[in-house]
Amino acid sequence: MTLTNILEQDISILNVDDLDQVIAELTNVIHSACRASMHVKGRGTKPKAPWWTEELETIKREVVDLHHQLHAAKRQGLPLNQILEARKSIKELYASKMRDESTRHFREFCELQTKENVWSLTNRLLKTATPRRPPVTLNRDGTYTTDSQETAKALLDHFYPGDSPDTLPRHHE
Known part of the structure; x- marks a missing residue:
């Protein structure tokens, strides 16, 4: 940044277009500094195990x-x-x-x-490491459950609904 005149500009007097240009220049300076000082990982290369020979x-x-x-x-x-x-x-x-x-x-x-x-x-x-916990709140018909007990009941009712009476002839068979 010291090699450019970007630090010498007074941004308080710039209009929107000039400010966008200064931001673009600053971004380019930062990108080029990063490319020069850090290793850039290649695209599409899969990392290999450290023991790969x-x-x-x-x-x-x-x-x-x-x-x-x-x-x-x-x-x-x-x-x-x-x-x-x-x-x-x-x-x-x-x-x-x-x-x-x-x-x-x-x-x-x-x-x-x-x-x-x-x-x-x-x-x-x-x-x-914190153990994974199920969500405390659950969206049920547009409303959210308020505590873990209500959430557990909602999950049980959803996945294991109550049995209905045996009304079909095949049930009796």
Whole structure:
């Protein structure tokens, strides 16, 4: 902002159009400063697990390629046994490597715990989290319930209405 003359303008004498222009300039300065000083997350990129490796990515690509080969062979009427066996073995390898890598990463996480162990940390976090409660008020025919007792009764009446008398012949049967 110090590199522009935006701070030197007296906004009290500006009309609406000039003020809009100053706001747009200020917004652009802030955006460019943020882009220059912070990492901008790319659009459409899915975050990967912290334990994800290049080896897992390579095996995943092999599974996807075999899947595509399988469908192409199926469309062409070619025999599928060899591709199915290869796909099955590579998927088993992929699942095993993922399981091993995530377990290894979790073990490293557990070993990094110092003063408090993982379970005390987890229990402390769970204890401080507020439990989810059902709504105290409920809109019923344009009016709201006033307390939890009335809300509970309204929910029970709605989902479990009272039984009607057995008036149909099939009821008697």
